[in-house]
Structure formats: C-alpha cells, structure tokens
Amino acid sequence: MIVLGIETSCDETAVAVLENEKILSSVVSSQIDVHKKFGGVVPEIAARHHLSNLPVVFKNALSQAKISLNDIDLISVTYGPGLIGALLVGISFAKGLSLKLNKPLIGINHIVGHVYANYLTYPNLKPPFIVLMVSGGHTEILHIQNEKIEVLGKTLDDAAGEAFDKVARILGLGYPGGPEIEKIAQYGNDKAFNFPKPLYDSKDYNFSFSGLKTAVLYTIKKLDKIPKEDVAASFQRAVTDILLHKTFKAAKDKKINTVVLAGGVAANKYLRTKALEISKKEGIILLIPPIEFCTDNAAMIAIAGYKLFDGTSDLNIDAMPNLNL
8 A cells, every 4th residue: 555644733844655664755844944033933934834845845755755646545644733724734735635536535643643653663563552752742651552542641731842942942042942952961961950850759640841941940040151051961851850750650550561752852862862771771672763753754644544544534634733642
C-alpha cells in the first residue's frame, strides 16, 4: 500500500510517501526563519506559508518517492491539535486529492502521529509500553495497550517545550527556545542553580512547569551578571529530572519494561542521554526515534494512517485545534 502523509499543524509543511512501513520520501519545509523575528509562531503567517509551500513540498515528495498521483492508495492527514488555519490548509489539500483520485482519506491526531513515529524505526515494537510525549504544546505520559492509549499524566499548566521557549525569552535567546537553551547549556554547569522541581514527589504522573519558569525569572532578577550558560544548564537539568523521574516511575508502577520517547523535545540530546543512563540503571528498554522523527514530520502521519486505516474513508474530517487523545 502506498500511503501519502500530510502534516501542517504548526510551522512545518511536511509531506511523506510510505510503501507499507517503508519510507519512500519525507520532505519538510520549515518556517522557523519566517517566525524568528516575531519570537514565536504567528498563526496567520503560518497558514499563508502552508498555502504556498504545500504544493511544492507535495510535488517534491512524489518526485523523490518516484511515484505518480495514481499510485497513491491512502491519504493520511493531521486534523488536530494545532493552529486552525494551518490545519485547514492540509485538510483541504488532502480532501481535494481524495476526491480527485477517488482514494480513501484518514484523519490522524498529531499526538498519535508522534507516538507512531517510533514504528518507523522500531517496526517490531509491541504494546504494552510507556510513552513520554513531550513537545512545545504537549507533555504527557501515555500507557499504550494494543491500540488503546491511556493518558496517565499530563502537564497542569505549561508544556515542557513551552517552558523552554519562555525561559529562552527570559535569557534573551532566540527562537525556537529549546534548541537555543540546549546549545548554550552544554557550556554551563547544570548544578550551578538548584531550581525547584514541581510535583517531583507527587504520587501521580502529572507535571507543572510554570513555577519552575517563575523561579528562573526571580533568580535572574537577583543577579547583577547573568551566567546564561549556567542558568540554561540548570533549568534543562530540572526539566529533564522531572520528566524522566515521572516516566520511569510510571513504567515501574505499571510493571512495563519498555519506555518510548516522542515529540519535539525528545530531540534534546541532554534528555536522550539522561534517559539512556536511567534505563540502563533500571533495566528498562528505552526506544528513542531519530531526531528527524521527533520533530514534526509527515512520515509519522503516514505510518499512523497505514496502521490505523480500517478500510473506511472519512471526507467529513474537520480541523480540531484543541483535539485531545
């Protein structure tokens, strides 16, 4: 089966082609440089760029995959969560293709796509497993059982990626904040500041990052000279400690031997390294997708479509910016 994946939930325009579980092409056009000067994604500008970029990215994906339009068997598109204007561009394009080619259409939850991205690297992955889903908009611990996804815990305020962006702004760093903090943190002392770790010792699996962000702000206000590298490294350590403590706690509590990372923040090398250290210490299998499958891409939407397609087409898909699992 040839599956076309389309992803336009935020500021990446992405199209991928899969033959069953094999990637034939995966093309991503990023808008980071467009939004940098605004310090974040501007929804209207993102939608406009998707409109102009999507036909080009689509053509490149087909060309790289060496297929024609008529070879497509299934169209898989992100329908939420995300920016409504951005989502509508991808959905409208996918619906048009579905009608033109008379090929089935399936809508995919963006978060589910991030989970299923792991199947691109680990095709033999079998439930049950625990997922740390951590991105700019979402931070959740998920329990995967067959095709059922149970949310064990989630952030009660800021997502981890959102906290990275906000602290980056406090430090006067560029956008996107996560990579900027990671970049300077490697030159800092991660024990220079002992920032609080909200909910670290709570019995549940929920997160809270707004207090940590505020603690960073108050700490900086008290300093004459801001050691940005040390602040970034200490903040990164605090977030990582919280995320991994809760994730591996969930795995042990549920007696599950496999932990999987997913989402854009899972591209953070410090997080990946610390997760590997803990997994070895605890004797738990850790699966981490390559960085290109952590950040937004359409291959994850295609693989999710391939695995979840039940034979029925849905042309009534609508954009759901606040979609939950």
